[in-house]
Amino acid sequence: MNVASWVERHGRRLRDRPALAEGDRLHATWADFAARVAAVAGAFRDDLGLRPGDRVAVVMRNRPEYLEATYAAWHAGLVAVPVNARLHREEIAYILEHSGTKVVVTDEEHAQDVEPLREAVESVRTIILAPGPQWDRLTAATPARLVDVAADDPAWLFYTSGTTGQPKGATLTHRNLLMASLSYFADIDPVQQNHSVLYAAPLSHGAGLYGLPHVARGAVGVTPTSGALDGAELAALTERWPGMSFFAAPVMVKRLATDPALAGADLPGLRTIIYGGAPMYLSDLELALDVFGPRLAQIYGQGETPMTITGLSKADHADRSHPRWRARMESVGFPRTDVQVRVVDDDDVELPAGEAGEVVVRGDVVMAGYWNQPEATAQALRGGWLHTGDIGSFDEDGFLTLRDRSKDLIISGGMNIYPREVEEALLHHPQVDAVAVVGRPDPEWGESVVAFVVAGDGARPTTDELDRACTDRIARYKRPKEYHFVDALPTNNYGKVLKRELRERLRAEDGPSMR
Known part of the structure; x- marks a missing residue:
């Protein structure tokens, strides 16, 4: 089924109802x-x-x-x-x-x-x-x-950075997009035609994917005019377009929760805030629940299985009387309706509850493969399961907690940043002999990018020069927030850089409050 058929059908059945809006203006x-x-x-x-x-x-x-x-x-x-x-x-x-x-x-x-x-x-x-x-x-x-x-014809090439620094195009079919939308109805929210969806995050990623079920049901899609949603704008838009839901990175949820314009606001027109794409600190989540009430739902997913692996429902968030509520809020939830999720060892053998391993998933929502990259596809989908590269463990109730990211992904402000692409940009500077990039916990952005630099003989490069080496080649938001100059990078016997040691150095500097 062509997902564009949703628009064609609503064009006949819901002719005069609003479909697209920009701010408070009907488009x-x-x-x-x-x-x-x-x-x-x-x-x-x-x-x-x-x-x-x-x-x-x-x-x-x-x-x-x-x-x-x-x-x-x-x-x-x-x-x-x-x-x-x-x-x-x-x-x-x-x-x-x-x-x-x-x-x-x-x-x-x-x-x-x-x-x-x-x-x-x-x-x-x-x-x-x-x-x-x-x-x-x-x-x-x-x-x-x-x-x-055909159901398996490609519809969306979802480009996500790879460990080599070059993006990979996850090929999402019409079947994948349909299943992601049906899973949203089953696990997140039963959307109705009198509801609305606010495209607060980039349409190229999560917001676009979570817009699909709203288009399927005939809800109005709203793009904010500011380009940087704040509390006052959110309050006005939920009044103009009630029954509103939106997807946001945790950093955006925190900013809205601390926005003075929303202090004491009831927001009757706000229906659901779906957050994901980065860890949410428990203290930030509790603050958001105090401000927004039981309107939050968490998802864990990837572009390769469009935002659909596990989830914490609004009911899970509201159940504060549960003896393990805090532990559940620190998890990424329970497997979604349309997928199988396992935690496996290096031989792809399923591990029991409590043991950490790689998270793998299969189902009709999983991508067809990477566009024109058969080797990467075979590696990611080996054995018929998508290997996420994320390390996690299940508890005895079936809730999944992520422990680490085996691919060293940094998520800053909800945006994915892979260290390799930053390292390659910095290595273009003639006075950079070696560099390693890691993420540092950041209370505002989730994580910030930190570079450990080994300078060559002669003058040490300035931070402005290093910034310019990055912005000449990669997006500005990916450049490091800090540079640490070191005599050498820690390596193992095979010469591989031990990034865990660099992260430990940062954790020692930050102290217990940021761990």
Whole structure:
């Protein structure tokens, strides 16, 4: 089933109900949304010569046109490639080239990064600016009929960084997206057409995935006008668009919970806050529950199994009388309805409760594989299970607690940062002989990036120079917050850097309060 059929159906059944909004302003009814999607799909096919299976990338901030472009791609049987608009130009170029993207939809804010790629990326034929005259012409084109797709046809290439520093495109099929949406209804929230979803986090990742079940049920999708949601804006939007849910990283939940504009607010229009993508400190969670009440639900997932592995329901959060409530709140919850989850040893043998090992998962929500990376696919999906690279253990009640990340992923402000890509950027500086990057617990951001640098002979590089080495090659938010100059990096007998020793140094500096 083509997931774009949801928009087409609502265009007939819910014609005059709101579908898309920007702030408090209605952008499109469901009839408008369906018509615009079909027209852009027709333009993709007839004017731009795209055929089913071709890739269309979207590089823009959250706005209604983002959703129009994505659903138009699916309507035409194309593959959507949502790109994090905060990435560096070279990172965007890699994704466009690796995916073989032919058309890029962007906005004025990001055109300066995308336009130069017209010549740099061979596959890119056309770059479309939205909103604007170009987009208006596409939305006025002859509508296309909805393309019939197979359940296992690719729909979304979800690019997530790998341990080598180069992104991998998790191939999400129409079946994957459908199962993720059905699992949301089963475990998180039974969405109704009089509800709303706020796209507070990037549509290229969790917010886009959690928008799917809301589109499926005919709820209105709202993009904030500020681009940086605050308490006053949230309160106003929940009043304008009641029954509101949104996905957010823990750092955003904490910021909202401490926003003076929400002090003592009842927020009757707020329905659910789904948080995930990074650890939530228990003290921060208790504060958020005091402010928002039993409206929080936690999820644990990855792009490879779109945000669907385990979860803590709103009922779990509300059950403070349970003797193990605090331990459960420090877990990532119980396996979701549509998946099997195990903890296994190095030989993929299932471990008993209480023993830590790698978390593996299987089910119809798990990706088809990595785009054009058969070796990485075989490694990740060996034995028919997705190997997450996360280390965890189950308790006797079946709640999963994550213990570590075997891939050394750093999650700062809800954004994934892999040390290797930062290290490679820093090694471009001629006075950097060696470098190791680790994460440090941070009360505001969840984690901050710290680099241990071995300088070469001669003048030690300045922090400004090291920052510039990063920002010339990777997104600004990935650059280290601290640089520690050392004579040598700790290694084992095989020459492998012992990052755990570097993290121990930081923990010793921070003291017990940050452990």
